[in-house]
Amino acid sequence: MTKPASPRTRLRRLHDKAAYDAATIHAILDAQPLAHIGHLVDGAPVVTPTLHWREGDHVYWHGSAASRMIRAATGQPVCLTVTLLEALVLARSGFEHSVNFRSVMVFGLAELIRDPAAKARHLEVMMDQMPPARWPQLRPLTAQELKATTILSLPLDEASAKIGTGMPTDAPADRDWPVWAGIVPIRQVLEPPLSDGSPKGPLPTVRRF
Amino acid sequence: MTKPASPRTRLRRLHDKAAYDAATIHAILDAQPLAHIGHLVDGAPVVTPTLHWREGDHVYWHGSAASRMIRAATGQPVCLTVTLLEALVLARSGFEHSVNFRSVMVFGLAELIRDPAAKARHLEVMMDQMPPARWPQLRPLTAQELKATTILSLPLDEASAKIGTGMPTDAPADRDWPVWAGIVPIRQVLEPPLSDGSPKGPLPTVRRF
Numbered sequence: 264m265t266k267p268a269s270p271r272t273r274l275r276r277l278h279d280k281a282a283y284d285a286a287t288i289h290a291i292l293d294a295q296p297l298a299h300i301g302h303l304v305d306g307a308p309v310v311t312p313t314l315h316w317r318e319g320d321h322v323y324w325h326g327s328a329a330s331r332m333i334r335a336a337t338g339q340p341v342c343l344t345v346t347l348l349e350a351l352v353l354a355r356s357g358f359e360h361s362v363n364f365r366s367v368m369v370f371g372l373a374e375l376i377r378d379p380a381a382k383a384r385h386l387e388v389m390m391d392q393m394p395p396a397r398w399p400q401l402r403p404l405t406a407q408e409l410k411a412t413t414i415l416s417l418p419l420d421e422a423s424a425k426i427g428t429g430m431p432t433d434a435p436a437d438r439d440w441p442v443w444a445g446i447v448p449i450r451q452v453l454e455p456p457l458s459d460g461s462p463k464g465p466l467p468t469v470r471r472f
Numbered sequence: 473m474t475k476p477a478s479p480r481t482r483l484r485r486l487h488d489k490a491a492y493d494a495a496t497i498h499a500i501l502d503a504q505p506l507a508h509i510g511h512l513v514d515g516a517p518v519v520t521p522t523l524h525w526r527e528g529d530h531v532y533w534h535g536s537a538a539s540r541m542i543r544a545a546t547g548q549p550v551c552l553t554v555t556l557l558e559a560l561v562l563a564r565s566g567f568e569h570s571v572n573f574r575s576v577m578v579f580g581l582a583e584l585i586r587d588p589a590a591k592a593r594h595l596e597v598m599m600d601q602m603p604p605a606r607w608p609q610l611r612p613l614t615a616q617e618l619k620a621t622t623i624l625s626l627p628l629d630e631a632s633a634k635i636g637t638g639m640p641t642d643a644p645a646d647r648d649w650p651v652w653a654g655i656v657p658i659r660q661v662l663e664p665p666l667s668d669g670s671p672k673g674p675l676p677t678v679r680r681f
Contacts, residue, residue: 271513297557299508301517304480308510308517310553312575344519348506348660351602353676357595357610358617360602366521386566393560393569400651401566408567430668438670442609445667447678451557454657459639464652467562 271370272423282424285320291367291424292317292345295451296392298324301342302335302373309335315343316389320419322369323376323385328413336373336415343369343417351447354431355440361427363446369422376414379406385414394467480579481632491633494529500576500633501526501554504660505601507533510551511544511582518544524552525598529628531578532585532594537622545582545624552578552626560656563640564649570636572655578631585623588615594623603676 268283282288298315301308311332315324322343326333350363376382387398431444456466477492491497507524510517520541524533531552535542559572585591596607640653665675
């Protein structure tokens, strides 16, 4: 599935870094649970970090029903951005220094999930993307907890990916400049779980980033 | 130095997670080079990932003078957010699941750095925060490259930190629920440098995140 770029999602410069296909966009969203939500408060932009998860061609995030971000974003235009910083790119000139990265921007109106049963299902999917199959092991969600949790969603209709990859692209005249050049890879890693002191049940198996 | 919270930076909920002192804010900004800049395009929020760096009580970022983000942000209200995702917090109820994190939000009007000599100095500081002392080893910046590079800045006057830390905070009634609970630490790590095939000069020593 390939979606056409919208005026907002079309990359104006550096077109070779752009991608609009669902497989690329999904892979980036699935590789990084941290999203940054851009929304407006009194007409000015606010960027709030939160976790997100993807189900099919929608992305979701949640928060307290009392959260300022949740209240400001509901039904309003937002931009959800997810970024993986993957390497420092050390070139022979300052100008060609950069980073390798994969990012996705999604634009749209943040849609409120109202149905309590749908909300509970979405929360289970969210949990499954962290330690799989954990939800059924937990103390069940109460109606009050569900009510206090707001879930927002965006369709992936207006989304784009941007990808920077590879080695430095120094100009030919700079290739012999006597300095080390290459990349320094960056990874987000999970370390071994630390129990809170009342260990019960097996250690969780968490997905890898 | 402690700055008073503004109406925008004061945390309304979860006050115990908030910090407004410069030392805390600086430490978070210095630990994560990736920032997400919220700015407006046609009145709607856009969140663009970019690298930032701090000098004293200002934060800086740069980009191509032709970049849509740079053009849209210059002189305009922006929100710069920096986030370190530090652990998954696996509680005994879904409701108490969360993440440990440190984040900073900075609000203000993005100020253009105009003076070419000042721009060159700022770029050297930026580079020094990646592999230290690399700038003097590089092919020198040209006037044209400097002209093509725009640097924007925000004072840290209207900034706040938010910190989530520690083990799950399950309700007493949930403490005996038979499931593993604790945290899974997350770290952003640098891997060994990879040369681009024409190795000259020593391997760079990069700062640790």
